[in-house]
Amino acid sequence: MKTELENTIEIDGSQGEGGGQILRTALALSLITGQAFSLINIRAKRPKPGLMRQHLACVQAAVAVGGGPAHCNAVDAEGVAVQIGAGQLTFRPGPVRCGDYEFAIGSAGSCMLVLQTVLWPLALAAQPSNLTLRGGTHNPMAPSATFLSRMAPYFSGAGQAVYALEVQRHGFYPAGGGEVQVRIAPPPDGLAAIHLMERGARLEAWVECLHTGIPKGVAGRELEVLGRALGWTEDQLRDRALRSNEGPGNALQVILQFEHITEVLTAFGEKSVSAEEVARKVLREVQAYLAHSAPVGEHLADQLMIPMALAALQGKAGQYWATSLSEHTRTNASVIEQFLPLRFVMEPLNGGWLVRVET
Numbered sequence: 001m002k003t004e005l006e007n008t009i010e011i012d013g014s015q016g017e018g019g020g021q022i023l024r025t026a027l028a029l030s031l032i033t034g035q036a037f038s039l040i041n042i043r044a045k046r047p048k049p050g051l052m053r054q055h056l057a058c059v060q061a062a063v064a065v066g067g068g069p070a071h072c073n074a075v076d077a078e079g080v081a082v083q084i085g086a087g088q089l090t091f092r093p094g095p096v097r098c099g100d101y102e103f104a105i106g107s108a109g110s111c112m113l114v115l116q117t118v119l120w121p122l123a124l125a126a127q128p129s130n131l132t133l134r135g136g137t138h139n140p141m142a143p144s145a146t147f148l149s150r151m152a153p154y155f156s157g158a159g160q161a162v163y164a165l166e167v168q169r170h171g172f173y174p175a176g177g178g179e180v181q182v183r184i185a186p187p188p189d190g191l192a193a194i195h196l197m198e199r200g201a202r203l204e205a206w207v208e209c210l211h212t213g214i215p216k217g218v219a220g221r222e223l224e225v226l227g228r229a230l231g232w233t234e235d236q237l238r239d240r241a242l243r244s245n246e247g248p249g250n251a252l253q254v255i256l257q258f259e260h261i262t263e264v265l266t267a268f269g270e271k272s273v274s275a276e277e278v279a280r281k282v283l284r285e286v287q288a289y290l291a292h293s294a295p296v297g298e299h300l301a302d303q304l305m306i307p308m309a310l311a312a313l314q315g316k317a318g319q320y321w322a323t324s325l326s327e328h329t330r331t332n333a334s335v336i337e338q339f340l341p342l343r344f345v346m347e348p349l350n351g352g353w354l355v356r357v358e359t
Contacts, residue, residue: 030093136173205254
């Protein structure tokens with residue numbers, strides 16, 4: 001008989017892109033499979049390695065969803081509950097419990113990363129769950145609340161959306177203070193296969209500038225650059241001034257809506273970076289996406305991997321065509337393969353990549 005130690009999956013956090021996604025994917029799949037894991041070299045390739053506040057919040061959320069400390073635990077090398085700065089942890093999951101949860105980062109860190117951690121375990125639970133998430137809603141280096149809201153239908157393939165997300169209050173770095181409500185409804189027939197091979201006709205395109213507490217005229221300058229470069233009309237350039245208590249912050253979001261896919265591309269205002277440069281940054285991403293034919297952008301390619309793998313294990317194999325595959329995406333595939341009896345096949349296709357799962 002194997003001991004608990006022998007059953008524990010060993011993961012090196014320095015592999016591939018060496019960031020926090022390794023931790024979040026491992027936590028999610030540990031809860032789903034019941035497999036314990038040990039993670040070393042957490043976020044080894046980041047300027048500040050180890051658990052930051054938002055990563056600890058992900059761990060604590062996973063423990064809560066796994067039944068709380070009586071049934072689920074995450075400990076460091078000394079066997080005590082992990083804290084900020086920890087470079088390794090061992091996670092032993094408990095049975096997933098649906099219900100109503102509130103998770104707060106306690107800083108401007110992205111609360112969307114907490115959603116990433118618990119979404120799929122709760123999506124496979126017996127009953128719906130409601131989440132209240134507090135922290136950053138629009139952060140660099142994390143999927144924004146806008147992105148995850150718009151992507152909900154595509155995670156579900158042809159089925160009903162597994163979750164609905166509503167922003168109650170925006171939160172930006174460095175102030176934070178955002179709040180998001182999420183309703184997760186497990187599909188009665190299980191997850192649907194994901195097939196994303198074409199964009200279809202373009203239905204609508206627009207840019208919206210979310211801003212509060214920034215110098216007057218910045219939003220107009222950002223929108224002007226995009227409008228002029230893309231030849232868009234006034235009604236496609238949307239100035240969304242937020243309440244003063246939601247900032248300061250500035251997110252410039254381009255939404256491209258096609259028949260079979262929606263892409264969301266975002267740039268964030270920063271100190272000492274001009275409005276024009278912020279606009280040009282997202283413009284370059286928009287132009288690159290529009291020059292391609294593949295429906296799935298680089299960031300969505302990463303996010304689709306867990307639901308596609310879970311659907312494949314239910315006998316619903318899918319595939320998608322992506323514009324590019326980041327190191328982030330390839331690392332995510334590697335971690336998923338450590339928990340699930342499958343492998344990702346990634347093959348070049350017309351300047352992009354075809355991604356499918358073999359079970």
